[in-house]
């Protein structure tokens with residue numbers, strides 16, 4: 001009986017799924033999507049490079065850091081340790097690309 | 109004498125996990141099972157060695173994709189016991205609450221999976237739809253649906269702001285889960301496929317050291333939340349569902365009942381949580397020593413052990429729940445109909461990725477060894 005009631009109830013509900021590429025999901029504010037790096041805020045302390053569990057960060061010089069987003073596991077450690085909030089997470093979750101080179105953080 | 113040797117997996121339409129069994133059949137009755145492991149061995153324990161303790165937390169979380177929070181909890185428990193730190197009460201309640209939310213989502217996922225095994229696709233979809241409500245809570249408060257990265261050593265990453273949202277989401281699943289549970293209970297097809305399938309007796313459960321829901325389905329009270337209360341479990345009241353028959357049906361019922369107990373725990377956490385501040389996380393430098401932590405993951409007892417030197421891990425030993433339940437799989441299958449094998453495998457809620465150990469391939473023979481056996485045989 002339970003399932004029959006559920007099925008009849010669903011006749012009146014609106015669809016649970018979304019037509020994804022046309023209808024985008026709103027993600028919550030804390031969502032850890034693509035990384036945004038503010039090179040002007042960076043003081044060159046290298047804490048992010050040292051603490052990245054996936055070794056995805058290569059530090060070149062102050063204001064010039066490479067993020068290998070293919071390696072990144074979106075753990076949030078680099079943003080946590082950065083003393084000047086030079087690394088933040090955006091709500092951009094559409095990270096599928098056709099080539100490794102194209103998956104890049106947002107630089108500013 | 110068995111008539112046939114039938115391979116089951118590692119790629120099998122019924123089970124998504126790469127589990128590989130060789131079934132010895134007599135007619136259609138299983139007479140022997142030979143498990144061949146190693147298809148998803150990742151060497152996680154080895155990767156832990158030389159990892160910094162602040163970073164290894166994220167590796168611990170990635171041992172399993174479904175009970176990732178349980179692994180992170182076991183890791184933090186081990187490290188905090190080693191460094192003799194205790195999280196403040198609010199953090200303990202938050203951790204308890206998220207651990208229970210994870211149990212909810214894991215059990216709903218599993219219940220859908222179990223219905224999928226017997227071809228009941230409607231129930232499968234209905235269970236998974238409810239699971240989305242819980243994942244929304246995770247996404248909103250931790251920043252991710254699956255690998256939450258919520259725990260930190262000594263604290264948690266974020267506080268929660270509006271408790272009503274969690275209460276609302278969690279309670280919104282209850283009416284549907286209740287009606288689906290009564291459907292499973294009263295449905296003749298489900299009873300025929302689950303009842304008396306893969307039974308384990310109370311004595312066998314103790315001999316095999318079963319953990320988690322499979323043990324509670326044969327009457328063994330072994331909930332770590334009760335036996336060795338951690339975080340805020342000592343301050344919350346809940347029952348451990350116990351069944352006697354030990355078959356797939358009892359295992360199903362234990363998990364479905366646990367969903368309701370988890371909701372009770374979440375309500376108590378939200379009510380009793382002290383309104384203090386969550387401390388900011390800080391990197392821990394240069395601890396030494398050894399620590400272990402065990403938690404009740406959705407699938408059973410999850411045990412982590414670490415030796416740390418100069419804030420680097422030098423040895424890690426992880427015993428996830430499936431590793432403890434796996435040896436009993438043969439007992440469950442002996443005498444079963446071959447068509448019931450997927451149901452039996454699914455009924456222990458296997459997580460093969462968690463439990464893979466060493467496989468040595470030499471010519472065409474494969475064997476699965478413990479560390480001591482491996483050392484004795486191959487390391488001189």
Ligand code: SF4
Nearest residue numbers: 052072073075076078
């Ligand atoms: S989110 Fe984690 S893995 Fe990704 S770059 Fe930052 S620290 Fe490294």
Ligand code: SF4
Nearest residue numbers: 042043045046048082
């Ligand atoms: S932690 Fe922040 S300030 Fe330091 S190097 Fe990295 S981005 Fe720059």
